[in-house]
Amino acid sequence: MVPTLTILCPGLLGGSVARAARERKAAGRIVIWARRPETRAALARQSWCDTVAETPEAAVAGADLVVIASPVDSILPLLRQIAPSLRSGAVVTDVGSAKGRIAREGHEVLGTRAHFVGSHPMAGSEKTGWENASPGLFERRTCFVTPLPATDPGALAAVTDFWRQLGGTVASVEPGRHDEIVAHISHLPQVLASSLCAFLAGKDPAWRNYAGGGLRDTTRIAGSDPELWRTILEQNRDEVLRALQGLGAEIKAFETALERRDWAAVTARIAEGKKYRDGFPTP
Amino acid sequence: MVPTLTILCPGLLGGSVARAARERKAAGRIVIWARRPETRAALARQSWCDTVAETPEAAVAGADLVVIASPVDSILPLLRQIAPSLRSGAVVTDVGSAKGRIAREGHEVLGTRAHFVGSHPMAGSEKTGWENASPGLFERRTCFVTPLPATDPGALAAVTDFWRQLGGTVASVEPGRHDEIVAHISHLPQVLASSLCAFLAGKDPAWRNYAGGGLRDTTRIAGSDPELWRTILEQNRDEVLRALQGLGAEIKAFETALERRDWAAVTARIAEGKKYRDGFPTP
Numbered sequence: 001m002v003p004t005l006t007i008l009c010p011g012l013l014g015g016s017v018a019r020a021a022r023e024r025k026a027a028g029r030i031v032i033w034a035r036r037p038e039t040r041a042a043l044a045r046q047s048w049c050d051t052v053a054e055t056p057e058a059a060v061a062g063a064d065l066v067v068i069a070s071p072v073d074s075i076l077p078l079l080r081q082i083a084p085s086l087r088s089g090a091v092v093t094d095v096g097s098a099k100g101r102i103a104r105e106g107h108e109v110l111g112t113r114a115h116f117v118g119s120h121p122m123a124g125s126e127k128t129g130w131e132n133a134s135p136g137l138f139e140r141r142t143c144f145v146t147p148l149p150a151t152d153p154g155a156l157a158a159v160t161d162f163w164r165q166l167g168g169t170v171a172s173v174e175p176g177r178h179d180e181i182v183a184h185i186s187h188l189p190q191v192l193a194s195s196l197c198a199f200l201a202g203k204d205p206a207w208r209n210y211a212g213g214g215l216r217d218t219t220r221i222a223g224s225d226p227e228l229w230r231t232i233l234e235q236n237r238d239e240v241l242r243a244l245q246g247l248g249a250e251i252k253a254f255e256t257a258l259e260r261r262d263w264a265a266v267t268a269r270i271a272e273g274k275k276y277r278d279g280f281p282t283p
Numbered sequence: 284m285v286p287t288l289t290i291l292c293p294g295l296l297g298g299s300v301a302r303a304a305r306e307r308k309a310a311g312r313i314v315i316w317a318r319r320p321e322t323r324a325a326l327a328r329q330s331w332c333d334t335v336a337e338t339p340e341a342a343v344a345g346a347d348l349v350v351i352a353s354p355v356d357s358i359l360p361l362l363r364q365i366a367p368s369l370r371s372g373a374v375v376t377d378v379g380s381a382k383g384r385i386a387r388e389g390h391e392v393l394g395t396r397a398h399f400v401g402s403h404p405m406a407g408s409e410k411t412g413w414e415n416a417s418p419g420l421f422e423r424r425t426c427f428v429t430p431l432p433a434t435d436p437g438a439l440a441a442v443t444d445f446w447r448q449l450g451g452t453v454a455s456v457e458p459g460r461h462d463e464i465v466a467h468i469s470h471l472p473q474v475l476a477s478s479l480c481a482f483l484a485g486k487d488p489a490w491r492n493y494a495g496g497g498l499r500d501t502t503r504i505a506g507s508d509p510e511l512w513r514t515i516l517e518q519n520r521d522e523v524l525r526a527l528q529g530l531g532a533e534i535k536a537f538e539t540a541l542e543r544r545d546w547a548a549v550t551a552r553i554a555e556g557k558k559y560r561d562g563f564p565t566p
Contacts, residue, residue, distance in 0.1 A: 122495035142493040171493060184486055185494045189501040191537055192475060197556030199533040203467055208563055210425040210454060211468045212405035217500040218472040222560040226553040230546055237541055244538050248531075250482040254474055255527050258520055263513055270509040273480030277505040280491055 002162060006031040006063035008056055008078055010043070012125060013095045014069025015133025017166065022048040023135040026165035033059035043130070057085040065091050065162060067119075072096040073231040079109050079116065086114040091155045093119040093162075097182060098235030099146040103175035107148055115155030118146040118175060121168055122186065126223040136167065140283075143168035144182075146175040183239035188247060190229060191240065193222040285445060289314040289346035291339055291361055293326070295408060296378045297352025298416025300449065305331040306418040309448035316342035326413070340368040348374050348445060350402075355379040356514040362392050362399065369397040374438045376402040376445075380465060381518035382429040386458035390431055398438030401429040401458060404451055405469065409506040419450065426451035427465075429458040466522035471530060473512060474523065476505040 005027035007014045021027040031051045034040050044052040053059035060066050060082045068075050075094045086092070092114060096102055099118045106116035121143040125132065143163035147156045160170050173181065197219050200207065208215070233240055250269075257265035288310035290297045304310040314334045317323050327335040336342035343349050343365045351358050358377045369375070375397060379385055382401045389399035404426040408415065426446035430439045443453050456464065480502050483490065491498070516523055533552075540548035 122493060124495060124497070141495060144493070181487075181490050181493060184483060185490050185498045189479065189498050192479060192534070193497075193501055193560075194553045194556035195533045195537050196472065196475060196530060197559040198552050199530045200467060201555055201559035204464075205559065205562065207464050207468050208559070210405060210427070210464060211563070212407060212424060214407065214476075214504045215468045215472050216563065217503045218476055219556075219560050219563075220500045221497045222553075222556040224553075224557065226550045226557055229553050230550045233541065233549060234544075234546060237544070241538065241541055244534070244541070247479060247482045248534065248538070250478045251475070251527070251531065251534075254478050255524065255531070258516065258524055258527070261517075261520070263517060266516060267509045267513045269481050270477045270505075270507075270512050272484050273477035273502075273505040274507065274509055276480040276484035276488065276491070277476075277502050279488065280494070280499065280502075283499065 001025060002027045002065045002158075004029045004031060004063050004065075006033070006053075006059050006066045008033050008059060008066065008068045008082075009035060009070035009074065010130045010133070011069060012128050012130065012132050013121065013123065013137070014067060015130030016123070016135065016137035017067050017069065017095070018048045019133050019135040020138055020166040024165055024167070026162060027065075031059050031063065039130075056082050060085050060090070062087065063090055065093070065158065068092065068094040071228055071231045072098055072102070072235045075102055076105055076109070079106055083109055083114070086110070088113050090114040091158050092116045093145075093159045095119060095121055096235070097124075097186065097232045099144070099175040099178045101235065103146050103148055107150060112152070115152045117151055117155050117159040119159060119163065120144040120146070120178065120182070121163065122182075123168075124224070126221055128225050128228065138163065139167035141168050143170050144178050145170055145172050146178045147172060148175070179236050179239045183236055183243045187232065187236055187240045188243045190221055190224065191233075191244060192247070193219045194229075197222040284308060285310045285348045285441075287312045287314060287346050287348075289316070289342050289349045291316050291342060291349065291351045291365075292318060292353035292357065293413045293416070294352060295411050295413065295415050296404065296406065296420070297350060298413030299406070299418065299420035300350050300352065300378070301331045302416050302418040303421055303449040307448055307450070309445060310348075314342050314346065322413075339365050343368050343373070345370065346373055348376070348441065351375065351377040354511055354514045355381055355385070355518045358385055359388055359392070362389055366392055366397070369393070371396050373397040374441050375399045376428075376442045378402060378404055379518070380407075380469065380515045382427070382458040382461045384518065386429050386431055390433060395435070398435045400434055400438050400442040402442060402446065403427040403429070403461065403465070404446065406451075407507070409504055411508050411511065421446065422450035424451050426453050427461050428453055428455050429461045430455060431458070462519050462522045466519055466526040470515065470519055470523045471526045473504055473507065474516075474527060475530070476502045477512075480505040
């Protein structure tokens with residue numbers, strides 16, 4: 001159990017960390033700081049929040065584990081702000097969707113007096129905000145932890161244990177490799193769903209009323225928050241571009257097969273996709 | 284109520300037509316023909332099947348309404364085969380995903396003694412086969428009917444009423460327009476999901492074990508039957524190619540915005556997709 005857990009900027013993920021930690025007794029005292037005063041006032045009324053701090057510095061002062069749950073572009077600025085207030089040996093992690101720069105600079109900012117270990121639970125939703133937080137959000141979900149060679153083994157173990165206690169399945173991967181993986185399995189599907197919807201928006205919008213479950217499922221994540229995704233794509237631009245170019249070649253090859261009426265090639269591509277999809281673990 | 288309903292080649296859709304018609308008392312007697320003798324033997328044991336015929340001709344001889352539920356490339360051959368055996372005034376429809384050629388040639392094959400009215404219920408699934416049929420499959424789902432100017436109004440009314448009795452929401456559109464619509468809202472998402480999976484299959488397949496709900500939902504329909512989709516794409520090749528080219532331009536524009544770090548454009552495209560997706564009717 002983490003004696004004192006601090007969560008900065010709880011949205012869907014940070015709120016779910018707090019609720020899961022309370023329900024699963026993974027933390028003793030839970031301290032929260034949110035940027036807006038009205039959010040702080042609302043959080044003070046939640047059973048999973050023991051203390052609301054007025055500043056990030058005050059929030060982390062007694063913390064054993066700090067989870068920075070802000071959008072990715074605020075993680076490093078917040079880390080720099082709280083660094084002088086951290087106790088010796090405190091561990092800081094985050095929930096950001098891109099890890100290369102954050103893992104490297106996070107380690108540099110804290111040095112060895114306190115420890116930064118990057119995390120990324122694969123448990124987003126098109127819904128946002130702590131109001132939608134759920135104590136079961138991390139159950140059987142992959143939680144990436146992304147240590148560097150220089151990462152303190154004790155800090156890595158603490159973060160790994162924490163996600164396991166919240167129900168997650170921990171995968172430890174190098175930060176650059178993490179960014180390549182999520183560019184393919186998370187950021188690429190997002191760009192695709194958003195692009196499909198943006199394209200269909202230029203057609204007759206009434207067509208969506210005819211749609212079956214296929215279009216509905218394929219586009220669900222297009223309902224996600226644009227500003228949140230801008231910050232993720234900013235951080236992982238290079239890997240997402242590489243993934244998009246690879247997928248573009250695949251789609252182009254499908255189109256060429258259709259143009260040439262090469263039905264064997266069309267069938268083979270659908271069959272290859274089916275084989276891959278059928279191999280998904282049952283949820 | 285249809286006194287005698289005949290269903291040829293029941294798979295997921297045809298089986299669901301039979302089960303829904305029985306449960307909702309939309310048909311009196313239900314006669315079925317399937318191509319394989321072992322399927323006919325199994326169907327004879329189902330409560331929603333009153334008679335199994337040995338040939339398509341025998342199956343339709345006493346029918347008031349015939350539903351051809353075969354893959355799209357078998358619909359016209361079957362229609363030609365049964366045409367001489369139909370009673371005067373009998374109505375024939377189908378459940379094929381492409382309608383242009385089928386509606387036109389179907390009308391030509393039957394002339395005016397019996398009547399062909401093309402249908403397409405938007406109620407597929409990645410699951411196939413009559414074993415997965417469900418009496419609720421058409422509830423609140425769009426069922427396209429695609430009359431020609433020359434279509435008999437009584438036959439059109441009979442087919443429209445039938446889908447309504449099965450729980451569907453009927454949309455009557457011109458066959459060519461139907462093909463344009465489904466190319467965008469059904470066939471394009473299928474090509475996209477299949478291409479994404481075929482692309483990811485060429486990466487480390489273990490990555491799929493890390494995936495959250497986003498990739499799972501986005502790719503669900505990639506599990507669909509490749510042969511079935513080949514026949515659909517054969518029939519609707521031109522419209523699907525046009526839709527693919529339109530979407531390709533949209534994805535390329537997204538890629539260009541990422542390349543140029545034009546974050547305003549990236550955010551605007553995601554926001555436009557979100558606005559469209561948020562307008563989906565609640566299921």
